[in-house]
Amino acid sequence: xxxxxxxxxxxxxxxxxxxxxxxxxxxxxxxxxxxxxxxxxxxxxxxxxxxxxxxxxxxxxxxxxxxxxxxxxxxxxxxxxxxxxxxx
Amino acid sequence: xxxxxxxxxxxxxxxxxxxxxxxxxxxxxxxxxxxxxxxxxxxxxxxxxxxxxxxxxxxxxxxxxxxxxxxxxxxxxxxxxxxxxxxxxxxxxxxxxxxxxxxxxxxxxxxxxxxxxxxxxxxxxxxxxxxxxxxxxxxxxxxxxxxxxxxxxxxxxxxxxxxxxxxxxxxxxxxxxxxxxxxxxxxxxxxxxxxxxxxxxxxxxxxxxxxxxxxxxxxxxxxxxxxxxxxxxxxxxxxxxxxxxxxxxxxxxxxxxxxxxxxxxxxxxxxxxxxxxxxxxxxxxxxxxxxxxxxxxxxxxxxxxxxxxxxxx
Numbered sequence: 001x002x003x004x005x006x007x008x009x010x011x012x013x014x015x016x017x018x019x020x021x022x023x024x025x026x027x028x029x030x031x032x033x034x035x036x037x038x039x040x041x042x043x044x045x046x047x048x049x050x051x052x053x054x055x056x057x058x059x060x061x062x063x064x065x066x067x068x069x070x071x072x073x074x075x076x077x078x079x080x081x082x083x084x085x086x087x088x
Numbered sequence: 089x090x091x092x093x094x095x096x097x098x099x100x101x102x103x104x105x106x107x108x109x110x111x112x113x114x115x116x117x118x119x120x121x122x123x124x125x126x127x128x129x130x131x132x133x134x135x136x137x138x139x140x141x142x143x144x145x146x147x148x149x150x151x152x153x154x155x156x157x158x159x160x161x162x163x164x165x166x167x168x169x170x171x172x173x174x175x176x177x178x179x180x181x182x183x184x185x186x187x188x189x190x191x192x193x194x195x196x197x198x199x200x201x202x203x204x205x206x207x208x209x210x211x212x213x214x215x216x217x218x219x220x221x222x223x224x225x226x227x228x229x230x231x232x233x234x235x236x237x238x239x240x241x242x243x244x245x246x247x248x249x250x251x252x253x254x255x256x257x258x259x260x261x262x263x264x265x266x267x268x269x270x271x272x273x274x275x276x277x278x279x280x281x282x283x284x285x286x287x288x289x290x291x292x293x294x295x296x297x298x299x300x301x302x303x304x305x306x307x308x309x310x311x312x313x314x315x316x317x318x319x320x321x322x323x324x325x326x327x328x329x330x331x332x333x334x335x336x337x338x339x340x341x342x343x344x345x346x347x348x349x350x351x352x353x354x355x356x357x358x359x360x361x362x363x364x365x366x367x368x369x370x371x372x373x374x375x376x377x378x379x380x381x382x383x384x385x386x387x388x389x390x391x392x393x394x395x396x397x398x399x400x401x
Contacts, residue, residue, distance in 0.1 A: 007128060010185070010195045014326075021128030026324035026376070027198050029317035036314040038304075041330055042353045059182070062350075064252045065330040068184035 002083030009070050011080075018087055028067065034084045041065065051084070052077045125193050125223075134194065137221055145206070149213035157208065157241040160272035162234075166242025167257055169235055173227060174199060182251030182331075183258075192223040201326055203243045204383040211240045244387045247326075248274050250333055279337030279366075280385045286363065287336070287370030295364050296371060304355075308375040316355065321376030329353065335384060339372075340365040 003020055006012065012023025016030035037046050041062055044050040053060075055077040058067040072080065115121065129137070157163075170180070177189030177196040189196045202211060215236045218226030227236060246254070253271055260270055293310065296302065302311030306318035319325075325334050329350060332338040341348070343365040346355040360368070373381060 008126060008190065010190055013195050013198050022134070022193075022195060025198070026321060026380075027201060027326040028330065029325070030320065032318070033306075033314050037317075038315040039354045042316060042350065042355055062330060064182070064250070064255075066182050066251045066327045067330060068179060068182055070184050 002079035002081070005072075005076050005080050006083060009072060009080075014067075017084075031084060032087060034087045036088060041067070048081055048085075051081045055080055126191055128193055137194070141219060141222070145210050145213055145219075148217075149207075149209040152209035152212065154208045154212075155237055157237065157244055158273050159241065160268075162238050162241045163245050163272045164261070165235070166238035166240070166245075168261060169231065169239050170199075170242050170246070171258065171261075173231070174239065177223075180258075181246065181249055181254040183254065194222060196223065199243060200246050200249075201380065203247050203387060204380045208240055208244075211243055212236055215239055245273065247384060247387055248278065248333055248335070250327075251331055274388050276337075276388070278333075278335035278384070278388045279340060280335070280381075280388060283336040283366060283370060283373075286366055287373075288367045289370040289374050292364075292367035292369065292371030295360075295368050299358050299360060299368075301368070307372070319372055319375070322372040323374070323376040323378055324380050325376075326380075329355070335388070336366070336369055336373075339369045343368060 006017060006020050006023065011017060012020050012025055014025040014027035015023060016025060016032060017023035018032050034046075040046050040050055040054050041058070043062055044054060052074060056072045056074060057069060058065050059069045128134075155162075175183060176186045177192070178199045179185035179189070181200055185196065206214065214224065215231075216226055216228040218224045231239075249257070249271070257270060257272075259265075260267060296307055296310060301307060301319075302313055304313050304315035306312040306314070306320060308320045308322075312318075322334075328334045328339050328342050329346065332342060332349065340362055342355075343358075344360050344362050345357055346353050347357055
């Protein structure tokens, strides 16, 4: 489910995300090995709670970030996070 | 080989072609091919579409006259048209696209990097005519030639705009503010000249090890760590720290004092002197394709009378 949502929201237009179709963007940082990443956006410790916040409301976490608010709902953010945490 | 053998071989080939055609027609007629746009293309289909597209645009946009794209009023006009016609599908720096642009496959690419891949005439051609099998519509004749060049001019500018710059320009446009100090065209070279003259990649490689950058970052050829983001293919990365455009001057400023941009960033201030940061950037820029940096250098710089983009290939 998370993988399809990542595709559907077009996350791969900006990020390299292993295992997701067309996800080879280089606008933002690559997300390979995201499960082992310590920080999110350089500002938050990579916990599931913080990741959900970041994915659903990046502009609230870091006003001025290039990552847009895409209107990802919380259940959807949870599925997306679940996929990202499979990346080691 | 004797004649009857050739005859048999040719007949076999003809039969195979006919069978394949019949099979193809039956496959399409059966309705089992998934044409849903919310599922990705099969890899070979995507490859076929994209390979033909790039060549066709290059071929058809040759020899076009390119007007002066460094005209602030043209860029401003372009921003207005961009927001109305392009942003709904492609988004902008820090600005989301709308659902109309998400349910398309292939996904409409972020246009902040469009001028890295396509030259001026190619962009004009795509905007004018659209691209078959991609969802990209042609905007001629509803948008005039000046309108379409305005969008091209803006695409040169947007690649160098931070999300904050973009917000500033769009807000000014919304409010109808006339302010000549707004950054409609770039007036500096973003550190490219200095990088060329003084950046030493070999020294940068050593400095990256000395300062221990690889304790937190994966750096191509030097080490792997997952505290912060990987710096692989760094030359291709559009943003540094999520909000600065990745050009030499910004990347150097970030390394020398990250907290000046983000007081709460996990990246520490290691008191790196700017000259050493420049060497580090020179090394990081050796990772990935240099296409983006070359294009950015062309889009930056002091105002020129005429676009230097290649018109004839």
